[in-house]
Structure formats: C-alpha cells, structure tokens
Amino acid sequence: MAAVLVGQFHARDAQGRIYSVHEFQDSTPAAEGSGPVTTYKLAIGDRVNKVDDNEFMLVQTGVTITREPQIASAS
Numbered sequence: 001m002a003a004v005l006v007g008q009f010h011a012r013d014a015q016g017r018i019y020s021v022h023e024f025q026d027s028t029p030a031a032e033g034s035g036p037v038t039t040y041k042l043a044i045g046d047r048v049n050k051v052d053d054n055e056f057m058l059v060q061t062g063v064t065i066t067r068e069p070q071i072a073s074a075s
Helices: none
Strands: 003-013 018-026 038-042 047-050 055-058 064-067
Touching: 018 064
Parallel strands: none
Antiparallel strands: 003 018, 003 064, 018 038, 038 047, 047 055, 055 064
C-alpha cells in the first residue's frame, strides 16, 4: 500500500514555532466501502496525529500544534 501526498500546510505550537505538515492518503482503501486512510507527518518525517480539524499532536513529543489559516493570494 502506497501513500500519496495530497496536501501540506503550516502549523504553529504554543511557543510560536512553525511546522510544515504533509498530508498523505493511502492509494488503496483499507476495507471495502471505507474511504482512504489519511496520515500526517512533519516535513522532517515525524508522525503527527489529528486531534480535530485544526489541531494536531506530534507523536514523539506530545506537543500540540494548530493549523495556520490559509492566506488567499491576490492575483
């Protein structure tokens, strides 16, 4: 089973550090009728668990990070 990069975003911890988070989906569903499994990792490879829509936790350290809002670019 291969994971495909489907997105990336920045998240910030309570001390203001910014983390680059990559979002992956498995290319084959886990079971019939279920959707793809989504996983998250930092750009450096550390695993990340999703807590809710905008909150994540670094598995290795237990640090909570919050997704930065998307900034629309003016074109």
